Amino acid sequence: MNLKEIISGHVVEYFEGQHRYVVDGQIIPSVSDLCKKAYPNRYKGINQNILAHSIKRGNYLHNQIESFERHNVMGSSIEFKNYLKIKETLGFDVKQTETMVLIKYQNQVIACGRFDLLVEINNELVLIDIKRTRDYHEKSFTLQLNLYRYGFMQNNPKPITALKVLRLRDSEAQVLDIPIDESLVEEILQKYVKPQFELITDEPVQNTQTILTKQDKQPILMVWIGLGILIGLSLLYNYLVKF
Known part of the structure; x- marks a missing residue:
C-alpha cells in the first residue's frame, strides 16, 4: 500500500x-x-x-x-x-x-x-x-x-x-x-545536516562597486591632468612670445 x-x-x-x-x-x-x-x-x-x-x-x-x-x-x-x-x-x-x-x-x-x-x-x-x-x-x-x-x-x-x-x-x-x-x-x-553557503550581503557588494567606481575615474582624472598641463604650457608660451 x-x-x-x-x-x-x-x-x-x-x-x-x-x-x-x-x-x-x-x-x-x-x-x-x-x-x-x-x-x-x-x-x-x-x-x-x-x-x-x-x-x-x-x-x-x-x-x-x-x-x-x-x-x-x-x-x-x-x-x-x-x-x-x-x-x-x-x-x-x-x-x-x-x-x-x-x-x-x-x-x-x-x-x-x-x-x-x-x-x-x-x-x-x-x-x-x-x-x-x-x-x-x-x-x-x-x-x-x-x-x-x-x-x-x-x-x-x-x-x-x-x-x-x-x-x-x-x-x-x-x-x-x-x-x-x-x-x-x-x-x-x-550528522545529516548539509552545509549551506552563506548568502552575500549588500555591504561587500557596495564596497566592490565603490572600488570599481574609483578605478573607472582614474583614466578620466589623468586626461584632465594632461589637459591642464597643455593649457598651462600654452599660456606660458603665449606669455613668452609677447615679451
Missing part, C-alpha cells in the same frame, strides 16, 4: 514495496536507515532467508493489529491475542495507527518514518511500536522511537510523554519502556 500525505507543507510519499520515502520528488532516508547506520551490526550473522521470513511474520502481525484498530477485524494468532491482553492491562485507547512523520532539523528534511500506535493512557500521549524480534536491541529501539517522537512533535502541539515497545513473538509478550533521549536525537541528526 502506497501512501501520500502533506506534512509541514511537503508532499511525502511512501512506496511500500521498496520501503522508500520521497519528499517533494526527492528520495529521503527512512528512520530505519538512520538506525541501521548508527548501529550497523544489529542483524550481523543472521541468515538472509531467516531474516526475510521474520520480516514477513512481523508484517503479518502488524496487519492484524492495524485491521483490528481500524476496522475491528479480529486476528487469530497467539501474538495478536497477547496484544489484546497487553492493551487491556495497560488500559490504552488507540488514537492513531501507522502514523507517518517527517523529520526536519535546522530547516532541512532529514528523514521520514511511520510508527505503529499513538495511544492515550491517563490523558497522556504514548508512542508504541510493535516488535517481533528475538532480541531486545535497546540502543536501536531507543533511537528509533525517539526519532519518531521528535518528528511527530514538530507538527503537533500535545507532547508525547512516554515511549514503549510491545515485543510479541510466538507466546512471548513484553512491554518495554524506552527512555526519552532528546540529546541522542540531536547528536544523530547533526
Whole structure:
C-alpha cells in the first residue's frame, strides 16, 4: 500500500514495496536507515532467508493489529491475542495507527518514518511500536522511537510523554519502556545536516562597486591632468612670445 500525505507543507510519499520515502520528488532516508547506520551490526550473522521470513511474520502481525484498530477485524494468532491482553492491562485507547512523520532539523528534511500506535493512557500521549524480534536491541529501539517522537512533535502541539515497545513473538509478550533521549536525537541528526553557503550581503557588494567606481575615474582624472598641463604650457608660451 502506497501512501501520500502533506506534512509541514511537503508532499511525502511512501512506496511500500521498496520501503522508500520521497519528499517533494526527492528520495529521503527512512528512520530505519538512520538506525541501521548508527548501529550497523544489529542483524550481523543472521541468515538472509531467516531474516526475510521474520520480516514477513512481523508484517503479518502488524496487519492484524492495524485491521483490528481500524476496522475491528479480529486476528487469530497467539501474538495478536497477547496484544489484546497487553492493551487491556495497560488500559490504552488507540488514537492513531501507522502514523507517518517527517523529520526536519535546522530547516532541512532529514528523514521520514511511520510508527505503529499513538495511544492515550491517563490523558497522556504514548508512542508504541510493535516488535517481533528475538532480541531486545535497546540502543536501536531507543533511537528509533525517539526519532519518531521528535518528528511527530514538530507538527503537533500535545507532547508525547512516554515511549514503549510491545515485543510479541510466538507466546512471548513484553512491554518495554524506552527512555526519552532528546540529546541522542540531536547528536544523530547533526550528522545529516548539509552545509549551506552563506548568502552575500549588500555591504561587500557596495564596497566592490565603490572600488570599481574609483578605478573607472582614474583614466578620466589623468586626461584632465594632461589637459591642464597643455593649457598651462600654452599660456606660458603665449606669455613668452609677447615679451
